[in-house]
Amino acid sequence: MNWYNNPYLKKIGKNIIIFIITMFVLSIIVFIMARLAPGDPLQAFYGDALDTMSIQEMDSARIRLGLDGPIYYQYVKWLLLALGGDFGLSLQYKMPAMDVISPLIGNTLILGLTAYILVFALAIILAVICAKHEDTLLDKILCKIGTMTYFIPAFWLGLILILVFSVNLNWFPSSGAYDYGQAGNIANRIWHMILPLTVMIVSHIWYYAYMIRNKLLDENRKDYVLLAKIKGLTKSEILWKHSLRNIAPTIINLMAISIPHVLSGTVIAEAVFNYPGIGNMAISAAKYHDYNLLMLLVLITGSLVVITSICAYLINEIIDPRMKDVGGTIWEK
Amino acid sequence: MGEIDPAAFEIVGPEYQTWEPEIKKESVSKKLRKLPWIAIIIFSAILLGCIFAPVIANHNPSTYYLDNLNEPPNSEFYFGTDSLGRDLYSIIWYGGRTSLIVGFLGAAIVTLIGITYGCINGMANTRVDTLLQRVVEIFHIIPQILLTILIISILGQQNPISISFVIAVTSWFALARIVRSEVRQIRTNEYVIAAKCYGARFERLVAKHLIPNIIPAIMFVVVSSISACITTESTLSFLGLGLPLDVLSWGSILSLSNRALLLNTWWVIVIPGVFLIVTLSCITTIANCFRKDMNKKPNRL
Numbered sequence: 154m155n156w157y158n159n160p161y162l163k164k165i166g167k168n169i170i171i172f173i174i175t176m177f178v179l180s181i182i183v184f185i186m187a188r189l190a191p192g193d194p195l196q197a198f199y200g201d202a203l204d205t206m207s208i209q210e211m212d213s214a215r216i217r218l219g220l221d222g223p224i225y226y227q228y229v230k231w232l233l234l235a236l237g238g239d240f241g242l243s244l245q246y247k248m249p250a251m252d253v254i255s256p257l258i259g260n261t262l263i264l265g266l267t268a269y270i271l272v273f274a275l276a277i278i279l280a281v282i283c284a285k286h287e288d289t290l291l292d293k294i295l296c297k298i299g300t301m302t303y304f305i306p307a308f309w310l311g312l313i314l315i316l317v318f319s320v321n322l323n324w325f326p327s328s329g330a331y332d333y334g335q336a337g338n339i340a341n342r343i344w345h346m347i348l349p350l351t352v353m354i355v356s357h358i359w360y361y362a363y364m365i366r367n368k369l370l371d372e373n374r375k376d377y378v379l380l381a382k383i384k385g386l387t388k389s390e391i392l393w394k395h396s397l398r399n400i401a402p403t404i405i406n407l408m409a410i411s412i413p414h415v416l417s418g419t420v421i422a423e424a425v426f427n428y429p430g431i432g433n434m435a436i437s438a439a440k441y442h443d444y445n446l447l448m449l450l451v452l453i454t455g456s457l458v459v460i461t462s463i464c465a466y467l468i469n470e471i472i473d474p475r476m477k478d479v480g481g482t483i484w485e486k
Numbered sequence: 487m488g489e490i491d492p493a494a495f496e497i498v499g500p501e502y503q504t505w506e507p508e509i510k511k512e513s514v515s516k517k518l519r520k521l522p523w524i525a526i527i528i529f530s531a532i533l534l535g536c537i538f539a540p541v542i543a544n545h546n547p548s549t550y551y552l553d554n555l556n557e558p559p560n561s562e563f564y565f566g567t568d569s570l571g572r573d574l575y576s577i578i579w580y581g582g583r584t585s586l587i588v589g590f591l592g593a594a595i596v597t598l599i600g601i602t603y604g605c606i607n608g609m610a611n612t613r614v615d616t617l618l619q620r621v622v623e624i625f626h627i628i629p630q631i632l633l634t635i636l637i638i639s640i641l642g643q644q645n646p647i648s649i650s651f652v653i654a655v656t657s658w659f660a661l662a663r664i665v666r667s668e669v670r671q672i673r674t675n676e677y678v679i680a681a682k683c684y685g686a687r688f689e690r691l692v693a694k695h696l697i698p699n700i701i702p703a704i705m706f707v708v709v710s711s712i713s714a715c716i717t718t719e720s721t722l723s724f725l726g727l728g729l730p731l732d733v734l735s736w737g738s739i740l741s742l743s744n745r746a747l748l749l750n751t752w753w754v755i756v757i758p759g760v761f762l763i764v765t766l767s768c769i770t771t772i773a774n775c776f777r778k779d780m781n782k783k784p785n786r787l
Contacts, residue, residue: 304763
């Protein structure tokens with residue numbers, strides 16, 4: 154088979170090239186932003202010990218931290234090291250940035266992924282319930298409650314949950330991912346995750362449920378629904394088997410573009426509940442002006458988002474024959 | 487759609503017609519009655535309260551009443567005091583000023599950048615258009631809060647004006663996209679081409695032809711970006727990355743909430759939050775009435 158003429162592989166190749174260019178541009182932007190920041194990184198790294206260092210020592214420290222030479226030279230040096238997996242030293246922890254972050258990525262992924270799946274599963278169920286009872290009291294009440302939850306700032310909801318359930322009722326722990334020495338205990342982890350998950354679900358669900366609901370309502374106005382009804386299918390059957398199936402590509406697209414949104418949610422949830430994840434780390438790095446760490450965090454989240462959007466695009470391509478080449482890249486929709 | 491007569495589905499003769507709702511022109515009084523008056527009244531009350539904060543407040547917002555730490559709401563301190571001994575009732579009105587200024591200023595900057603970028607993007611030729619879109623996409627893949635804290639960490643200490651700039655700079659992408667797609671629909675219209683033939687320059691084209699035509703489409707996004715800016719500001723201040731404690735805002739009042747959790751003083755957390763939510767919901771309700779009603783066809787289900 155002539156593989157380079159296969160349109161599917163071609164598209165994958167094109168997306169990989171776009172991914173590489175995106176990450177490259179992103180790294181340049183982030184690098185320049187971090188280096189333009191006021192304040193001497195050397196001062197941040199050594200603190201008061203800087204005053205006792207000689208000029209030679211300072212120069213060699215600069216070279217070691219990649220701070221010598223003009224900015225493009227620094228960037229190329231950083232990029233070559235970064236390609237080998239070395240993202241520089243964390244100024245706050247005095248150890249390689251990757252080592253600081255790698256134990257935390259797992260925690261964030263567990264929280265983020267669980268929240269992501271639950272948000273969309275519940276959003277679809279909610280949307281179907283609303284669409285089934287369109288314009289009845291139930292739909293109106295759900296819409297009102299949903300809009301209310303959308304206003305509540307996530308961090309404030311977290312505070313209220315801590316106030317009610319950990320401080321006063323003492324049902325759930327208010328911080329951490331697991332009790333000391335219980336890292337492998339799944340039940341303990343779930344117990345710690347309930348409150349952060351609640352915050353993330355409540356603050357995200359309505360946005361998506363409402364979008365899916367509106368899509369379903371549009372879909373229900375098409376003629377095939379009437380045909381299905383004439384055939385004698387019940388409302389639920391039409392909704393689950395026909396309407397929902399037809400808007401599945403839209404939902405997958407929505408899931409793809411929602412990833413930065415959900416990741417933003419994990420940052421706030423982690424900060425409120427002091428959950429050891431990369432979001433919490435990003436905030437403490439920002440407070441400490443630890444740019445190497447922040448840069449790495451931005452690049453990791455960025456690549457996560459781009460990869461998932463490419464996956465969503467490919468999935469859509471497979472499941473939906475209507476999706477022919479629409480031009481442009483995949484995360485623009 | 488409760489009005490559909492089920493009989494319409496049973497007998498389908500040659501004169502069968504699908505049911506379409508009648509479209510009536512509404513009178514001015516009916517339109518006025520449709521406005522979300524409750525939201526408007528509550529929002530104006532909060533707005534006036536913040537503007538006339540010195541009249542309403544019964545204590546000095548920046549005084550530490552060290553004899554009255556953590557007092558629950560009572561007749562002297564209507565909303566109680568926080569762990570620094572400040573009167574919550576007074577600092578809420580003064581803090582509302584900052585929060586609302588950040589909201590309005592942020593939304594104004596978002597609109598300015600969004601419309602300018604969107605118009606340039608929409609009117610540009612294919613190559614420039616693609617390039618400009620890619621720029622937006624690259625910023626869009628970083629979670630907004632992460633981008634904001636990166637910029638704040640670089641800029642350091644914030645004041646209300648600089649924080650509205652930071653928030654606006656990280657949240658105009660969605661608006662720019664909507665403006666772009668609207669402009670691309672409009673730009674092939676005859677009147678735009680005619681204006682171009684008369685030699686109208688880009689600025690005139692944008693001001694006289696594009697902006698008046700895209701306003702209905704972007705009004706909802708513009709108004710709700712006020713509440714988005716207020717939320718972001720309060721989140722950042724709560725995280726300790728926004729406004730410092732002595733610059734009063736609803737967010738910076740809440741940044742004391744960790745201490746309030748330890749002391750179990752609920753009023754420090756609940757009262758500023760309620761003000762925040764009421765304001766946000768009023769703004770969004772007002773924004774909602776700018777939305778165009780969707781053309782609803784009858785439901786087939």
